[in-house]
Amino acid sequence: MKAxxxxxxxxxxxxxxxxxKRTVGFLVFMPLFMIAIFGYTFGGSLEDxxxxxxxxxxxxxxxxxxxAIVAELAxxxxxxxxxxxxxxxxxxxxVEQALAEVEAGxxxxxxxxxxxxxxxxxxxxxxxGSVPTGVxxxxxxxxxxxxxxxxxxxxxxxxxxxxxxxxxxxxLLPPMTVSEVRVYGExxxxxxxxxxxxxxxxxxxxxxxxxxxxxxxxxxTGTLDRLLTTPVTEGEIVAGYALALGLVxxxxxxxxxxxxxxxxxxxxxxxxxxxxxxIFVLGAGNQGLGFLLSSNAKNEFQAVQxxxxxxxxxxxxxxxxxxxxxxxxxxxxxxxxVPLTYAVxxxxxxxxxxWGLGDVWFxxxxxxxxxxxxxxxxxxxxxxRR
Amino acid sequence: MKNxxxxxxxxxxxxxxxxxxxxxxxxxxxxxxxxxDDLDLSIRxxxxxxxxxPNGSGKxxxxxxxxxxxxxxxxxxxxxxxxVPIVERVADIGYMPQEMAIYTELTVSENLQLFGELxxxxxxxxxxxxxxxxxxxxxxxxxxxxxxxLSGGMKHRVSLACSMIHDPEVLFLDExxxxxxxxxxVGFWQHFTDLKARGKTVIITTxxxxxxxxxxxxxxxxxxxLIAEGKPKELMExxxxxxxxxxxxxxxxxxxx
Ligand SMILES: Nc1ncnc2c1ncn2[C@@H]1O[C@H](COP(=O)(O)OP(=O)(O)O)[C@@H](O)[C@H]1O
Ligand SMILES: [Mg+2]
Numbered sequence: 001m002k003a004x005x006x007x008x009x010x011x012x013x014x015x016x017x018x019x020x021k022r023t024v025g026f027l028v029f030m031p032l033f034m035i036a037i038f039g040y041t042f043g044g045s046l047e048d049x050x051x052x053x054x055x056x057x058x059x060x061x062x063x064x065x066x067x068a069i070v071a072e073l074a075x076x077x078x079x080x081x082x083x084x085x086x087x088x089x090x091x092x093x094x095v096e097q098a099l100a101e102v103e104a105g106x107x108x109x110x111x112x113x114x115x116x117x118x119x120x121x122x123x124x125x126x127x128x129g130s131v132p133t134g135v136x137x138x139x140x141x142x143x144x145x146x147x148x149x150x151x152x153x154x155x156x157x158x159x160x161x162x163x164x165x166x167x168x169x170x171x172l173l174p175p176m177t178v179s180e181v182r183v184y185g186e187x188x189x190x191x192x193x194x195x196x197x198x199x200x201x202x203x204x205x206x207x208x209x210x211x212x213x214x215x216x217x218x219x220x221t222g223t224l225d226r227l228l229t230t231p232v233t234e235g236e237i238v239a240g241y242a243l244a245l246g247l248v249x250x251x252x253x254x255x256x257x258x259x260x261x262x263x264x265x266x267x268x269x270x271x272x273x274x275x276x277x278x279i280f281v282l283g284a285g286n287q288g289l290g291f292l293l294s295s296n297a298k299n300e301f302q303a304v305q306x307x308x309x310x311x312x313x314x315x316x317x318x319x320x321x322x323x324x325x326x327x328x329x330x331x332x333x334x335x336x337x338v339p340l341t342y343a344v345x346x347x348x349x350x351x352x353x354x355w356g357l358g359d360v361w362f363x364x365x366x367x368x369x370x371x372x373x374x375x376x377x378x379x380x381x382x383x384x385r386r
Numbered sequence: 387m388k389n390x391x392x393x394x395x396x397x398x399x400x401x402x403x404x405x406x407x408x409x410x411x412x413x414x415x416x417x418x419x420x421x422x423d424d425l426d427l428s429i430r431x432x433x434x435x436x437x438x439x440p441n442g443s444g445k446x447x448x449x450x451x452x453x454x455x456x457x458x459x460x461x462x463x464x465x466x467x468x469x470v471p472i473v474e475r476v477a478d479i480g481y482m483p484q485e486m487a488i489y490t491e492l493t494v495s496e497n498l499q500l501f502g503e504l505x506x507x508x509x510x511x512x513x514x515x516x517x518x519x520x521x522x523x524x525x526x527x528x529x530x531x532x533x534x535x536l537s538g539g540m541k542h543r544v545s546l547a548c549s550m551i552h553d554p555e556v557l558f559l560d561e562x563x564x565x566x567x568x569x570x571x572v573g574f575w576q577h578f579t580d581l582k583a584r585g586k587t588v589i590i591t592t593x594x595x596x597x598x599x600x601x602x603x604x605x606x607x608x609x610x611x612l613i614a615e616g617k618p619k620e621l622m623e624x625x626x627x628x629x630x631x632x633x634x635x636x637x638x639x640x641x642x643x
Contacts, residue, residue, distance in 0.1 A: 008503035016491040019532060222487035229453045229481045230504040 001239065005232045009240025013214065014247065031202040031252045032259050038198050039191050039264045042321075046153045048080045050107040052098040057117035058087045065121045065137065066113035069165045073111075078157045082107055091115065102144050109154050110142040125170050184353040192267055195260045196275070196347035197320030200282060200340050202256060203249035207283040208310055210245055211290025216303045219294065224382075234382035238291065238375050242284040249283025250276055269354030275347050278360070281367040282343040288374025295381055314340040342366045406431045406466060406556050406587040407452060413460030414447050414610075421447040423610035424461065429589060429603070434582040436598035436618075437591040438634065439607030445591040446484050448607075449558050452589075453481045466556060477505055480554035484561045484591075488545045490534040494525055497533060497548055505552035512551070519547040522577055524570060539565040546574075556587045563592060575600045595630040606634050613641040 017023055053073070057066040074081040082101070085094045098110035114120075120137035141158060145151035166172045185192065218224040227237060253276055260266035268275070289310070297303040314320070317327055318340035327335050335341050346363035349355040357364070409427035413420070422444045429435045437445050450456040451463055454471025463470045466478055488497050495516065502512035520526045523543035528536060533544055546562050559578075563571050578588050579600065590601065598604050599618045606614040606621070614621055614637040618630060625636035 002506070004506060005504055008500055011503075012489065012492060012496065012500045015496055016489055019491055019493075221490075222483050222485040223489060225455050226481065226483055226487040227504070229455060229476070229479070230501065231477045231506070232504045 001233070001235055005236045006240045006243065009227075009232065009237050010244040010247075013241055013244035017210070017244075017248070027206060027248060027252060028255055030206065031199070031256045034202055035195065035198050035256050035259050036263065038194060039260065042190050042194060045078070046150065047077050049078060049109075049150055049154060050082050051079050051109045051111055051154065052101050052107050053081050053084045054094045054098045054110060054112040055084055055086045056091045056094065056115045057113045058115075059118045060122055063118060063122075065118045065165065065170065068169055069113075069162055072161045072165055073158070076157060076161065078153060087115075099142055102142055105144070108144045108147075108150050111158060112140040112142065114138040114140065121166065121170060121172070125172055128172065187267065188352055191260070191264045192352055193348070194321055195256070195264070195266045196351050197318070197344045199253050199256045199260075199275075199279065200318075200343040200347055201315060201320050202252055203279045203283050204286050204314060204340050204343070205307075205311060206252060207245045207249045207286040208290045209307060210248065211241065211287040212294045212297065212303045212306060213290075213300055214241070215291050215294035216297050216300050220299060228382075235379045237382065238288070238378045241291065242287045242371070242375055245287040246280045246283040249286075250280050253279040266351070268351050270350035270356060274350050274357060274360070278343055278346045278350070278364060278367065281364065281371050282339060285339055285367060285371035285374050288371065288378045291378040292374065292381060314338055317341070319344050339367060339370045342370075405429045406433075407435075407589060408464040409448070409452075409461065410463075411461035412448070412451065412458055412463050414444075414451060414456060415459045420610055422451070422458070425610065425612060427605065427612065429587060431587050432582055432585045433587055434578055434600070434602045435587070435589045436601030436604040437589060437607060438593065438595045438598050438604060438630065439591075441593060443607040444610035445607055446560055447610075449481075449560050449589070449591060453479060453558055475555075477552065478555040480549040480552065480557040482546050482549035482557075482559045482562055486538075486541050486545060488533055488541065488548060490541075491532065493530050493532055494520070494536070494544050495529040497544055498551055501548045501551045507552060515551055515553070519550060522573065523547050524573075539567065539570075542566060543570070554586070557581065557589070559588065559590045561591055561593070563594065563597060571597070595634055598630055604630065606637055608638055608641055611641075613637050 017027070051073075053070050055066050055070060057064060059065075059067065070081065070084055073079050083098075085098055095110070095112055098107075098112070101107045102110050114137070117137040117139070120135060124136055139158065139162065141154065143151050143154065163174070167174075182188075215224070218227075224237075228234070257266075257268070257272060257275070261268065293306050293310075294303060297306065313334060317324065317331060317335040318338045319327075319335070320340070324332065324335045324341060342363040346360040346367070349360050349363075353359075405428035407427065407429040409425050412422055412425040412427070414422040425444075425448060427448075437448070439445055447456060451458050452465055452470060454476075458470075465472050466475045468474055472479070489500070492500070498516045498519065499512070502515065507515070517526075520529055523546060525540060525543055525547070528540065533541055536544070542562070542565050546559065549559065550557065563574060566574065575597070578590065581588050582602070590598075592598055601618060603615065604618050604621060605612050614624075614633075616624070621630065621633045621637075622628060625633040627633045627636060
């Protein structure tokens with residue numbers, strides 16, 4: 001293997017990309033666009049979820065636990081309390097009225113405080129420390145759970161608010177406490193979790209795409225054949241391409257890292273260099289994969305058809321947006337065969353946990369093995385073509 | 387390793403007595419279709435050799451075997467004393483494919499640079515050679531244009547220049563004059579003649595049979611076989627014709643008979 005020839009191939013690959021302004025734009029803006037879209041979409045929390053409240057609880061004397069809770073709910077940004085119905089009027093009709101709004105799709109939930117809510121709470125306070133004599137205060141939530149995220153958010157919000165009010169106003173302490181001490185990810189938000197994933201995904205997508213399309217093009221125009229009549233070897237061509245496309249993946253990762261830090265204050269606890277190294281190795285491997293598949297495509301159009309086959313398993317199974325623990329048992333083994341899984345795991349550990357080379361060596365080794373095997377197979381398939 | 391730069395002294399197994407390019411019962415079949423049919427060929431060093439024949443007569447296939455891009459299904463081919471695909475002296479051959487196998491998304495100059503670098507040329511000599519070739523193909527003004535923006539004939543000229551960047555010992559040119567203006571074509575042939583004078587072997591295929599009168603030796607191909615070979619003048623004399631096209635027709639008749 002001669003370095004000058006590897007570099008010549010790498011240079012020509014980068015140059016032909018460079019002359020194509022739209023492709024350059026795509027390579028730079030696609031990752032920027034991806035991280036921005038994902039960042040703004042997933043980075044935000046739920047807000048202004050419409051709910052109706054039916055308060056059947058008249059309170060005890062001046063005190064009303066339900067009113068205090070409703071006030072808190074209305075003050076938080078998550079729920080928008082459209083209307084509080086009751087406690088005056090016929091209870092059954094009040095509930096019906098609120099339910100009708102949920103059924104009509106005007107609200108996600110109707111939150112009903114039962115008639116004796118405050119009385120039940122007060123009895124619990126009096127009973128504290130002895131054998132309970134009554135039923136606890138009850139809230140019923142009629143949910144439109146067609147969107148699980150929203151349903152979950154409503155339940156969480158109501159539970160947290162109820163707990164808060166009961167503790168602060170009625171000094172009714174729960175029988176135990178559970179507290180959280182973060183080992184890693186002290187200030188981690190969801191975007192910190194998926195930024196490394198998006199980075200790996202973007203690098204993988206682009207190196208694979210560029211590789212398969214370039215090689216289909218090289219084969220169909222006869223340039224690949226022509227190269228092979230010169231002293232350049234199959235291995236040198238493959239290495240030159242891997243170098244060039246690995247670099248493209250690197251540049252994209254830098255764009256993503258900078259954007260993620262600037263726009264979303266994503267944290268990078270560990271070494272950014274280590275993150276880039278992981279991405280480079282991933283890119284080189286995908287270049288080889290693209291190359292291998294390119295021999296099974298007759299033209300660029302057929303090449304593009306391989307994209308979803310490679311992309312979907314990666315997006316869904318590699319833990320980009322949800323952890324691979326969330327992947328069903330049946331598919332989990334597939335996750336371990338998707339190289340992106342290791343890149344995402346590695347980048348995430350470096351960025352959030354601040355791990356070093358010694359901690360992510362396994363992921364790096366898997367990716368390096370993938371790259372070496374792909375590049376060797378590519379070289380072999382080229383040799384066989386003679 | 388495949389590389390072996392330049393013209394070193396220890397050229398393996400190649401004596402001047404043997405032709406630069408030799409074929410013995412060379413055969414290539416594509417799924418039963420015989421493209422090259424037991425071809426015998428011997429081209430001496432320093433010859434400008436014209437391979438003529440209609441489309442489909444097996445010219446391209448023969449050249450591709452010589453440059454190592456196709457495996458023969460029978461017989462044997464030797465280039466510069468090495469069995470194909472040659473390895474030791476691969477840097478001593480040049481090849482211009484029939485199709486436009488250059489990088490259209492690179493500039494003219496970048497294409498030349500790439501091929502120069504693949505032949506391990508030093509930047510100085512490479513730049514000098516680039517000037518020379520750009521003059522020859524009349525593309526000095528377009529050196530920084532993307533190949534995709536050139537006309538068909540210009541692209542052919544770039545491709546020709548790329549095959550000659552390293553001044554090879556043996557040059558295989560598959561239809562180099564297609565789409566080239568008559569004026570420039572004269573210049574090309576002058577250049578090929580100069581190469582020959584410097585001891586290079588040049589093998590040119592063309593289906594414009596008449597332009598092959600400028601060759602030292604012409605081989606006429608028909609259905610994958612050599613039906614006649616000799617100096618252009620001799621071939622015309624043997625058939626009592628006044629041009630190679632008519633001579634070819636005559637030989638074709640005789641061959642079919
Ligand atoms: N890759 C191939 N697969 C099948 N047939 C081929 C292939 N290449 C050439 N042929 C056939 O071989 C014959 C000779 O072709 P070719 O060598 O290109 O002729 P020429 O260059 O003289 O026009 C033709 O009949 C052609 O169709
Ligand atoms: Mg041909």
